Amino acid sequence: MTISRRVFVKSGGLALFSFGLDPLFLARAAFAVRPPASPSDRILVCLFQRGAVDGLNMIVPHGDPIYYRERPRIAVPEKDVVDLDGYFGLHPRLAALKPLWDSKSLAAIHAVGSPDATRSHFDAQDYLESGTPGVKATSDGWLNRYCQHDREHQDTPFRAVAFGPQLPRILAGSAPTLAIDDLQAFGLRAPQPVARDRLTRAFEELYAGAATGLLSASSREAFEAVEMLKRLDPGQYRPANEADYPRGKLGKALLEIAQLIQADVGLQVAFADVTGWDTHVNQGATEGQLAGRLGELGQALAAFTRDLGERMRDVVVLTMSEFGRTVRENGNSGTDHGHATAMLVLGGPVNGGKVLGKWPGLDAAQRFEARDVAVTTDFRDLFAELLARHLGARDLSAIFPGFMPDPARFPGAISG
Amino acid sequence: MKTAIVLSLLTLAWMPVRVAAQHAALTPQDSAFHALNRLAYGPRPGDVPRVAADGVMPWIDRQLAPERIDDDRLAERERQFQILAYGRADLAAMYTEEQRERRERKLAAAADTMADPAASPIAQRGRRLAGEFADLAIVRAALSERQLYEVMVDFWTNHFNVYVAKGADRFLTPDYIEHTIRPRAMGKFEDLLIATARSPAMLFYLDNWESVAPGSVPPAALRVRARPFFGRRPGLFDPMHDPARQDSVRRRALERMPKGINENYARELLELHTLGVDGGYTQQDVIDVARIFTGWSIERPQQAGDFQFHDWAHDRSEKHVLGVRFEGGHDMDEGIRLLKLLANHPATMHHVSRKLCERFVNDDPPDGCVDDAVAAWRRSNGDIREVLRAIFHGPDFWAVENVRAKVKTPLEFVVSAARAVLAQPDTSPRLAQVVARLGEPLYLHVAPDGYPEREAAWVNSGALLDRMNAAVALAAGKLQGITVALDSIVSVGDAEQLIGVVNEKILGGAMSENTKQVLRRQLAGINDPTQARALVVGLAIGGPEFQRQ
Structure with a gap:
């Protein structure tokens, strides 16, 4: 058997439903030369904090009096901060992540962001997803370009999955990717399982017999995915180690990601959105709006790592956001659009227990345009490091066109 | 250039012969089905025999003159859409009002968690309006008798893409479609290009409204200190009375002021709207185009104001674009002259013609199709109807290898399915949501390439x-x-009758032998005739043949 798609190797029984291999299918499968075991099992999970998270209240520079001076109403009081290294600390509602810091599998990158100065959510999100700050006409996202250029990695319908109703820009492009809103509902919909199976079989036969070109290849992938999920029976999944995912979209997305990882269906890149960070008004400090969002994030990430247990050895979770917020609080006890923010990386391969990146300081003279945290790490250097050192990507310049990723500038998020 | 003209003359000379050959290959029914798939959003039951009997070429010619096609039934349906009753200023006012409410509610709230922004009234209202507006596009595509016109509206909406969820484009986009794109979808390319360049929606989307000559200051900014709050006088307890606060407001206003040129529109104008990425322009051209368009702005964008030329923001020095000198000091005329130059540039003709051939003939369009279209463009000074006529009369359009060579886009799939079963969409955004789910939500392509x-x-x-x-x-x-209303299309009958009728009326006779066998097997265990009919129609529309056009 020359077909080396991960699905067939990993779950041999599934080969039963493969049929009628046409030349196009073989051409696609030819990408699937099996690479050495280790990078192929590695997984990157990206969480997009859409709306611009306030990096300064997420990873708090509690050692700097300017932080307290500029934020009289919304600074997290020293006594509440979960200290990390004497200068920075976690927002108290992220305390669930402290054990990961202690075990050196959590790092934060501060003062990270886009080289483009825009303070528009629209533009900045666009640049974060396209991976080409300042260039609007890029039609695909950087995670998709990674999938395009490292195609020797096994090809499965679940290689790159966005958890949400629509494919986000970061995963849009010519490499096959999947948007899954609900694992249980993925596939043909019918009132009863029998009717569902029957309908699935009917369409499968229609496409096997009469589809040509890309329709043929895509339909085959679709029915492969449906069949795999059916065997997985996502409705029966119970998180391991009493992991307690918070209710809501983020908890559900991470639970489903964990499920696909546990099921060994070849998931390599997962993506989910987390909204609610645009805290212009009544942001709060130890408690309040931002605290609520961070609490959910911390609880979800803690549950995810607990659920995956040993499997976290191969997994890196990245949080990212389009920009940070003003150093000084505004007139509505909130913060306005700023420049650099903080991102988190956690997982087995992470060089943890550190706040990475060059800290520019909060003094007005050190700020970007005298108001925001300056960017000292281009987000592409962080993303490139994760793709290269974690997922084993080789052609970084194709993934970030117009940018020369340089290992010397990598923030050092991945160990060894 | 000379070669191109000679070649297109040759093509013209050969055309009748090649067309004749194709007509031999396609039956009148096949020709009608093909034309209805490409120039229209697919046939309704009965359309194919009707067009075949009247002649496909006369039908095409009628579609090329939409203003002469009666479309009263659609007009009646359009009246159900509230969005059409609102001007962009109304929409802007509603948006501002909702924003204020939301802000006030948040100021009052002491909730631990911030409400999910997707569930806030502002987002809901925006979504509802965008939803009704997107659904209007579907209703028009499904019901209009001016099918080619609606296809072209979609084509240009996509070519001159704006993103409805970007700031003021939430309330500027409906006006853009109604008053910028639709009236010019079958006119001269030049007029359409100029109209998009002046449209508030495009000026906002590609940031040109904020593009100013470096160092220029609006007259209003100098008055900030004198009239701090839109003419409101400082009161006793007014925080604005505090001089320090007043200074900071002024500083922030000045900080927010645009400080130089923004190249965004200039670049996309050359790369996407006109010349194409290989159109032979340089970075310096982009900069000079941006300088030419400094001052093309919007009067009060947050209130959906109209286009306004700000002479104070205009760069008055000399510019050069594609080797052509633009003498300084001609204000708006420089931009108009440039747009006319670009609209009639050979690279533009080629770029846009190629895209039209992609849309109507093949994802990889034959050179002959592009050449025919370019020749017609040149002859007619960019008359869109003549360019289309050349494509539809050309041999490539009818070549057997290009029939069913394209897969329907999400919009084409949803609308053609609705037409195939004579469905009547209402004003709810449900069908637009299906299009979105299939991957191409209307007016929500974020990048300017469409x-x-x-x-x-x-x-x-x-x-x-x-x-x-x-x-x-x-x-x-x-x-x-x-x-x-399936009853009016497919009467309940035995399996063979059912399959035959669905093949003829929905798949244009393209049903494969395999599909027939699968349908027979599926029908075997079903006794309820209504259920059987729904199953066959569902499988036919969801199956591989119907995905192609």
Whole structure:
């Protein structure tokens, strides 16, 4: 058997439903030369904090009096901060992540962001997803370009999955990717399982017999995915180690990601959105709006790592956001659009227990345009490091066109 | 250039022979089905024999003159759409009002968690309006007799893409479609290009409204200190009375002021709207185009004001674009002159003609099609109808290898499915949501390039499953927002009759032997005739033949 798609190797029984291999299918499968075991099992999970998270209240520079001076109403009081290294600390509602810091599998990158100065959510999100700050006409996202250029990695319908109703820009492009809103509902919909199976079989036969070109290849992938999920029976999944995912979209997305990882269906890149960070008004400090969002994030990430247990050895979770917020609080006890923010990386391969990146300081003279945290790490250097050192990507310049990723500038998020 | 003209003359000379050869290959029914798939959003039951009997070429010529086609039934349906009753200023006022409410509610709230922004009234209202507006596009595409016109509206909306969820474009986009794109979709390319360049929606989307000559200051900014709050006088307890605060307001206003040129529109104008990425322009050209358009702005964008030329923001020095000198000091005329130059540039003719051939003939368009279109463009000074006529009269359009060579886009799939079963969509956004689920939400392509014309962009496993689900739901009458009357199309009969009628009326006779066998097997255990009919129609619309056009 020359077909080396991960699905067939990993779950041999599934080969039963493969049929009628046409030349196009073989051409696609030819990408699937099996690479050495280790990078192929590695997984990157990206969480997009859409709306611009306030990096300064997420990873708090509690050692700097300017932080307290500029934020009289919304600074997290020293006594509440979960200290990390004497200068920075976690927002108290992220305390669930402290054990990961202690075990050196959590790092934060501060003062990270886009080289483009825009303070528009629209533009900045666009640049974060396209991976080409300042260039609007890029039609695909950087995670998709990674999938395009490292195609020797096994090809499965679940290689790159966005958890949400629509494919986000970061995963849009010519490499096959999947948007899954609900694992249980993925596939043909019918009132009863029998009717569902029957309908699935009917369409499968229609496409096997009469589809040509890309329709043929895509339909085959679709029915492969449906069949795999059916065997997985996502409705029966119970998180391991009493992991307690918070209710809501983020908890559900991470639970489903964990499920696909546990099921060994070849998931390599997962993506989910987390909204609610645009805290212009009544942001709060130890408690309040931002605290609520961070609490959910911390609880979800803690549950995810607990659920995956040993499997976290191969997994890196990245949080990212389009920009940070003003150093000084505004007139509505909130913060306005700023420049650099903080991102988190956690997982087995992470060089943890550190706040990475060059800290520019909060003094007005050190700020970007005298108001925001300056960017000292281009987000592409962080993303490139994760793709290269974690997922084993080789052609970084194709993934970030117009940018020369340089290992010397990598923030050092991945160990060894 | 000379070679191109000679070549196109040759093509013209050969055309009748090649066309004749094609007509031999395609039956009148096949020709009608093909034309209805490409110039229209697919046939309704009965359309194919009707067009075949009247002659496909006369039908095409009628479609090229939409103003002479009666479309009263659509006009009646359009009156149900509230969005059309609002001007962009009304929409802007509603938006501002909702924003204020939201802000006040948040100021008052002491909730621990910030409400999910997707559930806030501002987002809901924006979504509802965008939803009704997107659904209007579907209703028009499904019901209009001016089918080619609606296809062209979609083509230009995509070519001159704006993103409805970007700031003021939430309330500027409906006006853009109604008053910028639709009136010019079958006119001269030059007029359309100039209209988009002046449209508040495009000026906002590609940031040109903020593009100013470096160092220029609006007259109003100098008055900030004197009139701090839109003419409101400082009161006793007014925080504005505090001089320090007043200074900071002024500083912030000045900080927010645009400080130089923004190249965004200039670049996309050259790369996407006109010349194309290989159109032979340089970075210096982009900069000079941006300088020419400094001052093209919007009067009060947050209130959906009209286009306004700000002479104070205009760069008055000399510019050079594509080797052509633009003498300084001619204000808006420089931009108009440049747009005319670009609209009639050979690279533009080629770029846009190629895109039209992609849309109407093949994802990889034959050179002959592009050459025919360019020749017609040149002859007619960019008359869109003549360019289209050249494509539809050309041999490539009718070549057997280009028939069913394209996969329907999400919009084309949903609308053609609705037409195939004579469905009546209502004003709810349900069908627009199906289009979105299939991967191409209307007016929500974030990048300025618009949705690609090539199938790889929308054919993928998840979207295919969603097509099947939508087809099954539609046939079973379970798709909300749409009324289906299968009775008038497919009478209940035995399996063979059912399969035959569906093949003829919905698939244009393209049903494969395999599909017939699968349908027979599926029908074997079903006794309820209504259920059998829904199953066959659902499988046919969700199946592989119907995905192609």
